[in-house]
Structures are given as structure tokens and as C-alpha cells.
Amino acid sequence: MVDYHAANNQSTVGGAQTYMEQENDWDRDLLLDPAWEKQQRKTFTAWCNSHLRKAGTQIENIEEDFRDGLKLMLLLEVISGERLPKPERGKMRVHKINNVNKALDFIASKGVKLVSIGAEEIVDGNAKMTLGMIWTIILRFAIQDISVEETSAKEGLLLWCQRKTAPYKNVNVQNFHISWKDGLAFNALIHRHRPDLIDYDSLRKDDPVTNLNNAFEVAEKHLDIPKMLDAEDIVGTLRPDEKAIMTYVSCFYHAFSGAQKAETAANRICKVLAVNQENEQMMEDYEKLASDVSIETCHLLLARQTLEKGGRPVRLSCFHHCPLCLQLLEWIRRTIPWLENRTQEKTVNDMQVKQEDFRDYRLTLAVCSQDINKAWHNLEGAEKGYEEWILSEIRRLERLEHLAVKFHQKCAIHESWTDGKEAMLTQKDYETCTLSEVKALLRKHEAFESDLAAHQDRVEQIAAIAQELNELDYYDAASVNARCQKICDQWDVLGALTHKRKESLERTEKQLESIDELYLEYAKRAAPFNNWMEGAMEDLQDMFIVHNIEEIQGLITAHEQFKSTLPEANKEREAIQSIQSEVQKIAQSNGIKLSSGNPYTSITPESINSKWEQAMAMVPLRDNALQEELNKQNSNDTLRATFATQANTVGAYIQAKMEEIGRISIEMNGTLEDQLTNLKEYQKSIISYTPEINKLEGYHQHIQEALIFDNQYTSYTMEHLRVGWEQLLTTIARTINEVENQILTRDAKGISQEQLYEYRASFNHFDKDHSGALMAEEFKACLISLGYDGEAEFNRIMGIVDPNGSGAVTFQAFIDFMSTETTDRDTADQVIASFKILAADKNYITADELRRELPPDQAEYCIARMAPYTGPDAVPGALDYMSFSTALYGESDL
Secondary structure, eight states, X not given: OOOXXXXXXXXXXXXXXXXXXXXHHHHTTOSOOHHHHHHHHHHHHHHHHHHHGGGTOOOSSTTTTTTTSHHHHHHHHHHHOOOOOOOOOOOSHHHXXXXXXXHHHHHHHTTOOOTTOOHHHHHTTOHHHHHHHHHHHHIIIIIXXXXXXXXXXXXXXXXXXXXXXXXXTTOOOOSSSGGGTTSHHHHHHHHHHOTTTOOGGGOOTTOHHHHHHHHHHHHHHHSOOOOOSOHHHHHTSSSOOHHHHHHHHHHHHHHHHXXXXXXXXXXXXXXXXXXXXXXXXXXXXXXXHHHSHHHHHHHHHHHHHHHHTTOOOOOHHHHTTOHHHHHHHHHHHHHHHHHTOOOOOSSHXXXXXXXXXXXXXXXXXXXXXXXXXXXXHHHHHHHHHHHHHHHHHHHHHHHXXXXXXXXXXXXXXXXXXXXXXXXXXXXXXXXXXXXXXHHHHHHHHHHHHHHHHHXXXXXXXXXXXXXXXXXXXXXXXXXXXXXXXXXXXXXHHHHHHHHHHHHHHHHHHHHHHHHHHHHHHHHHHHHHHHHHHHHHHHHHHOOOOOOSHXXXXXXXXXXXXXXXXXXXXXXXXXHHHHHHHHHHHHHHHTTOOOOSSOTTOOOOHHHHHHHHHHHHXXXXXXXXXXXXXXXXXXXXXXXXXXXXXXXXXXXXXXXXXXXXXXXXXXXXXSOHHHHHHHHHHHHHHHHTTHHHHHHHHHHHHHHHHTTOOOOTTOSOOHHHHHHHHHHHHHHHHHHHHHHHHHHHHHHHHTOOHHHHHHHHHHHHHHOTTOOSEEEXXXXXXXXXXXXXXXXXXXXXXXXXXXXXXXXXXXXXXXXXXXXXHHHOOOOHHHHHHHHHHHTTTOSSBOXXXXXXXXXXXXXXXXXXXXXXXXXXXXXXXXXXXXXXXHHHHHHHHO
């Protein structure tokens, strides 16, 4: 028998098959590229929120916010317009799983096969499974129903995009990844439907980020399409995620497809109006140009002439009324007649009058007197001799005054510089300084010495000026000499004090350097020793948790090793303390007043001694704690061994009995009554082992009270053995129940013992994993061996033997089915149901469908005998298979 559904799905173009292929694509791509996963998260979240906001809510984290199933069910209600079952409001995991299952069942009811997606994964926040589920929803409710001509879903959406963007340069949509990377395709879609929102000609192909951001912002602001992608992510990815792009583009499709007819009509009206308005404006411009041509022409000529002369262009009306222009014209009118006047004068004098008037401004006066020049020359000679004497005296006195002023100025400058220098040089500030401070004082003193040497020239200049004043017979030479001598004497004193201070600073520097070296050595040794002591104290106080003897013995060994290092550590402590004593000795012998503590460390000798004493007090406390724990672990180990001995015995017993029951259930020798008797005796022997289980429970109680959580002596746990014991009791009880049911079935249906043996043999043969039940594929193989064929037949039988849809067939269900199949025969309803499957659930069937599904002779037989179907949903060529089946069953009955 041919499976109509499988054949029909293979022949479907662009329908549910394409949709399922896309869904399976997701299954084969579970390990998403990180960049694609980021794009899908943002896109799918925005898509969900675009629908959830209609219900007044939204999501923030796509794998977290759908875990309880509430918003998932709400999303499906919004996008489908249908009501889902009432959700459970509990917070437990079972409530969340039930809600998600309700959502998944609703999706499945829409013809969607959810591959590898279960409620548990969604509740656990599995990101990839959640993204796969949302992608399935998007495909079903946003993309599957898109249809353009004879293509649908993905191909239909792609064809729609290609047609809409065909007129635009630099746009070639061939897929849902690379074709959208430069952003021009998004802008073209918007411009095609809303040219008022996009200036497409201003976009550049080499600026994808700007293009994408422009399209996304316009779509969000004007088209109510939320921003689902980041431009940087698309540009920065070698190949953008196809699912994210498809989701985004589908929103553009739905935003434009509904309003496209209205927009087309509006655009057509606007186009006609625009042509009319343009024609009217052109006519108005023409009439105005025709009426104003002469004036405008004049204006243009005047402006051009004015510009050629370097002037400012003016309109004609201004030129006729400008006052300057009127004055210029008046002057020209007066001047031209005067220049053109050639009236001849009667005499030369008359003409010379005109010439003299022209030469008046060239006349100059020049008066020279020879006597006045000679007298002036003698006067100048007499004045010259007197002037030279006066100038000579003035120069001498000016020189003396200048030297005196210069002398006193230099003296004042020098005295100002030396003020306080003796006090500075005699102070003993270095006695309480640190080494760095003394070094700073030395550098400062060296700078002072350089300054002192520089002032030597000034002292020599003062002495030279004083000598010159004496040579030029300065009237106040006595005071000059006294001041000069005082400066020279003070200079000698400063030199001696400078030398003495330098010696003191250098001596103190050497002493402090010795102390500094000792400080540094102390710090280098004190820091690691202090850290060692702090670590030791921390270890001595550290709480320990051990689970066996080996661990506590390891801690005891480590503690003994630590104690062996204490004598050497004490020697190091004494050596560190001796360094500090040497510092005190040097300071006392040289009269150095030590400032604060060691500049290289804050660790004091007192703190070292204090920590040492604390550590020594902790050692015996640690000894006692470790010994107590050793005693405890020895006791625990005894408990472990006792429990393990009993657990290993019980575990082996349960394992052996489970294997025996499995073998007994397969072999089943003798009559069913004999098997039942033997099984009940076997059950009694198993129940008699209960005291051993109780004894093990007692040992386990002791283990629990001692807080023992591991046992290296056995691989069994109490929980494992409890489950095994219960499973053993359940298995023997179930086996007894199965035999009892077989007896009832045999007696009720009249099945012979041989038939039951045959059923059991067939069932055991296909029960490959010996689970006591046939899985779907195992049961299907069994049916094929019995002569059944076809997916539809298999589905029908599975509905009978597994009504709950568990996917497994028990031996009792198998016996019921086999007894029914061997005693019943096909009914008219069964024949009708078979035809209905071939007709894809229609109330009629066509000749083409019969020829496609049945062998040629049987197909023609049916076609020749079926009456035309006359129901309300009839189509040309429809055949009535229902009345044919009823008649066929009746004929076979006769």
C-alpha cells in the first residue's frame, strides 16, 4: 500500500514541505556561529516584542523569559488570534513544563513538526533550542503564508523582494544574507513604497553602516517596524544570519503588502496632480516672461555694463533717479560747451592773463643774504670752544656719579644676597634628617657653592669700581672704601663656613647610608618572614574537612613537616632582630636622632615577636585537633567496611534475581497455570530476603548519622539498592500479572496455548533490548514480518495498541491486537477509512489520485464503478468512494 501523505508531501511546491525543510535546516545547524546567534537573539527578541506589546508586555532575555511558558502561550495567542488552554500559575518546574508543553502542542496542531525540541530544554533555558523554537514559530506564522504567484514561504518572500528592488541601481537580491549586507536593499524596499521617507540617490554602496542605520531608523520611526539588527554586526560578519534577515524582511512584507493597493492608487493620483500642477506653473511663467521681456532685458543689459566698469549692478528704475547721476549729467552739460569754446582773444596780454592764472601756483620766493651768512659763521666759532669745555667737565662728573651709583647698587645687591647666609651655614638641621633629606641638603649646598662662586665676580667688580673712584678723586671716597672693606671681610667668612658645612653633611651622609643599608636588609628579610608567619598562623587555624583516613594522615604529615622547620625559622627571627639592634648602636654612637621607623617596611621587631609567640601557642592546639579527627576517621572507616560487605551481598543478590526473572519471562516453559505457580513460589523466596535488606538499612542509618558521604569499599549506594529491590519486587509482580492476563485473554478469546507461545516467541524476537515492550520501530518490523505494509496501516494499528502515544507496545497490548486481528475482518468503515487516507481527508477522490495510489488494474476497476460525488464541496471529476465502499463490503458479504 502506498503512503499518500508521504507522496503528497514530496510533490508539494512551496507549501508545508518547504516550511519543514527550513525547520530541518535549523536542526542540522544547532551549533550556531556566535555572531549568528547574537543576530538571532536580537532579531527574534524584537519580533516577539512587536507582537507581545499588543498584549501590554515584552521580553528582555529570550531564553529566560519563555522558561515558565506563560509569555510563550501569550505570544501564540496574539499571533494566531486563538485561545490556548488555561496556563498553570504555579512556580514549580512541573508547572513550567506543562505550560511549555501546551504551547508546543498548539504549534504541532498547526501542522508543525518540532524536531529535537522538548519542553524540558525550554524550561532549562537552552538558548539554541529556544531560538530554534522561535524560528519555527516565525516560519509558521510570519513566512509560510507569504505567496507571490505560484511560490510561497521563503521563495515567495525572495521573489517579492526581487520585484520590488529591481529598478534600483546597485541592488541585486539573490539570497537572505550577502545581498542585504550593504543596506541598499532595505532602503530600496522602503523607497519603493514610501519615496518620501528615503533619499535613495544620496546613498553610497561603500558606506554600508550609514545605509543600514538609515533604513532601520526610518522603519522604526515611520513604519512601526522595531529595530531587529545592528548595522555593525551585519557589516562585521562575513555572512549575516539568514534567519535574522528573513525575519526582518518579513516584517517589511507585512507592513507594505496590506496597504499596497491604496498606496498605488494614491501614487497614481499624486502623479496626475503633479503633471497638472507643473503644466500650470509653466504657463504662468511663460505669460510673465512674455509681458516683462523688454524691462528685464534692459535691466540685464544695464547690470552687465555696470559690472564691466567695475561698479555695482543697479536696476533701471534706480539709475533714472540717483542724485549723483543727475549732478554728473549737469556738470557734463556745463563743461562740454566751455571746452568746445574756441573764441580768439584780441591781444597777447589777454592770453597771458589766462596763462598767469595757470602759473600762480608755481611761483616760489627765494631770498638770500650774504652778510647775514658771514656773521652767523663767526658766532658759531665762538660758541664751539665754550661748548667743548662744558662738555668735558660734564663727562667727568657724569662718570663719577655713574660709578658711585653703580658701586652702591652692586653693594646693595650683594649685601641683600648675603643676608642670612651665615645663619644658614651655621645651622645643624642635618642631625635629625633622614638619608634622603641629607642627600637633598647636600645637593642644595652644592647649588649654594655654585651660586657663591658666581658672586665672586660681583665682589671683584665692587673692588674695581672703588679703586677707579679713588683715582678720579671722588669727593666721598672714604665711605666707598669702608663699605668695600666690609664686603670683602664678610666674603672670607662665608667661604670658611661653606667648607665646614659641606664636611658635616658628607660625614652625616655616610653614617645614614650605613643605617639605610641595615634598614633595607631588615626589610628584605622581615617581609618574607612575616608573610611566612602569617601563612603559618592561617594554616594552623584553618578549618579542615576530611572524608577518609588518607586525607587526615596527609594533614598530620604536613603538620609534622611544618614543626620541623620551626628551629630554623627561630634563627631567622633572631638574625632579623640583631639588624635592628645594630641600627640603634650606630645612631647612639654618632649622636644621630632617628626620625620615624624603617622607611622600607612597616613591620616592627615588636610585631614579629608577637606573631611568633601566637604561632607557637597554636601548634599544640593543631596537634590535638588532628588527632581527634584521626580517631573519628578510623571509626568512620569501620562503618564503611561493615556497610559495604552487606551492600555487596545484597547488590549481587538483586542482580542475579533480576537476570533470572528476565530469563524466566523469555523461556516460560509449561502451561500458563504451571508458569503462574512457579512464579508465585519464586516471589515468596524473594520476599523472604527482606530481613537482609532491613539489616542493610540499619547499617545505612549509622552511615547517615556519621555524615559519611562516600564509600570506597563498594560501588552500591542505599538509594541504588532500594530502587533495585523495588524494581525486583515490581518485576516479579508484573510478570505474574502478565501471566494471569494471558490466562484471562486465552479463556476469553479462545486462544490456544500454542498461539500464545507463538505470540510470545514473536514478541521476544523483536524485543531487541529485552525491555519487555516493543518500541515503535521494533513493532513496525514485527508488523512487516506478519504481512502488514504501509505507513498509514502502521499508524492505524499504533493508535489501537498505544492509545496514549507512549511510543511503546506492551506484551498484553500485543496479545490483544493479535487476537483481534486473527478473529476480526475488514469492515465497511475500515475500507472507507482507507479511501479517506488516499483522498487526503477529502470526502471525495479523483481518478488521478486513484491511478497514483493503486495498481493500474485496481485503479481502473474503482474508477469504472464509483459514482460521481455530489456533495456541497464537489469539484469536476470527483468520485464517491464512501458509497462504493459500502456497496463493495456488501457484495463481498453476499
